[in-house]
Amino acid sequence: MTEELRHTERISEPREDEELKEMRDLVERAANTANPLTPDIERLVKNHTKLLRRFNKIVSLSDSYQSQLRDFNLRLELMAHTDPLTGINNRGYFMELLGMEMERAKRYGRPFSVLVLDLDHFKSVNDTRGHAAGDEALRSLCQVIKGSGLRNSDFIGRLGGEEFAVAFPETDCNGAMGAAEKVRMNLEKSEILHNGSAFFITASIGVSEYRVGDTLEMVLNRADQAMYQAKASGRNRVCLSE
Amino acid sequence: MEFITLEPTSATPSISYNPATQTLYIIGESYPENSFDFYAPVISWLRTALTELPGLTLDIAVTYMNSSSTKCAFDIMDTMEEAYGRGVKSAIIWRYDRENPRSYEMAEDFREEVTFPFVIEAIEE
Incomplete structure (x- = not known):
């Protein structure tokens, strides 16, 4: 704002450069000596x-x-990084951030973990309550994840459909399991309001920790496998990758 | 006095003239590689028009201009100002982008340069 004010001042009062000052002096001198060119000089100066x-x-x-x-x-960049429905990182940007985190973990020998989360029976929410209710559930899930005590350095991404991921830098699998369990419990008791009716959703979550030599795909695949294991053993639970 | 309509391109605005209302429209974004070449025929047409018409309104909705286009916009305004001094009813409707907080202030900066009627209105979506 201050910068803009300064701009405005500069426009309304043009800088009196040396040349201009010299020209004004010339006009004055011309006028004082009754020079016949005075009107022309005045016009030029004007x-x-x-x-x-x-x-x-x-x-x-x-x-x-x-x-x-x-x-x-900036807006375009933000749009290119963001999932429009939930406002969180889209898959591409999440993977980019995860890639950077992995490089860091590799270089400094630090731990990091990820969770992969998939909503339970999401298709039936869409089928019975409509897609708008499904969208509401996805937005609500993101609020729940954000409200589950994530640190500033943790980041969320929508991997696609009803599948989400959270990365936990500087965190081993025990820490990530704790965070995942908190998300699961908070989600289970969060009422989703849509068109005057309320419903609940649950999620199955898989957690894995980065291991030396892993690629991004390997860490995520293990979390994915653990998530399927959570589904297979009854849903609404958190499983740690083997 | 025929006016050749200019179709918009990714770097130049559309320019058209409505003889019924004596309104010249410039709509779009303006960053041609050579703005002086691009606007020269428009300014030349404008000079003639302003000697033949009782009045002319410029209706301009340009959301982005490069520096040389900005210079050309001032040249157009100077031409209209000069005609206004001769009794021609020059007027400008400057349309700004409501979404862009700078847009209105920039319109005011342009308005400061003329003494004839210059109204600032939001671009209709």
Whole structure:
């Protein structure tokens, strides 16, 4: 804002450059000596002043257009990273962040863990209550995950459909299991309101910890396998990868 | 006085003229590689039009301009200002983007440069 104010000042009062000052002196001298060219000199100085003012204005307007482009770029970047329904990271960006986290863990020999979460019987929510209710359930799930005591460094992503993932930097599988269990319990008791009626959903969660030599796919696959194990053993539970 | 309509491209606005209302429309974004070449025929047409018409309204909805287009916009406004001094009813309707907080302020910066009627209105969606 201060920067913008400064811009405005610069437009309304063009900088008195040396040249302009010199020209004004010339006008004064011409007038004092009753020089017949005085009106012409005055006109030239007026034009020069206008040009200077115009120049400043064009520069400042161009800056504004450039800032506008920068804002659009930022918005575009955000859109390219975000799942429009839930507002959390989309798969692509989640994988990018996870890749960086893995590099860090590899270099410094630090632990990190991931959970993969899949909603139970989500298809039946869509079939019986409609897709809008399903969408509401997905949004509600994201709120529950965010409200389950994640740290600032933890990050969430929507992997696709009703499958989500959370990455826990600097966390071994025991820590991640605790966080996953908290998410599962909070979700189980969270009422989802849609069109005046309320319903509940549960999730099956798999957790895995990064191991030296892992690729991203390997860590996620293990969490995925653990999630299927949670499904197979009755849903609404958390399983740790083998 | 024929006006050749310019179709919009990804870097240039559409430019058209409605003789019934004596309104020149410039709509879109403006960052041609050479703005002076692009706007030269428009300014030349405008100069003639302003000697023949009792009045002319410029209806402009340009959400992005590069520096040279900005310079051309001022040239167009100067041409209209000069005609206004001769009694031609020059007017501008400048349409700004409601979504963009800078857009209105920028319209005001343009308005400061003329003495003839210059109204600022939001672009209708």
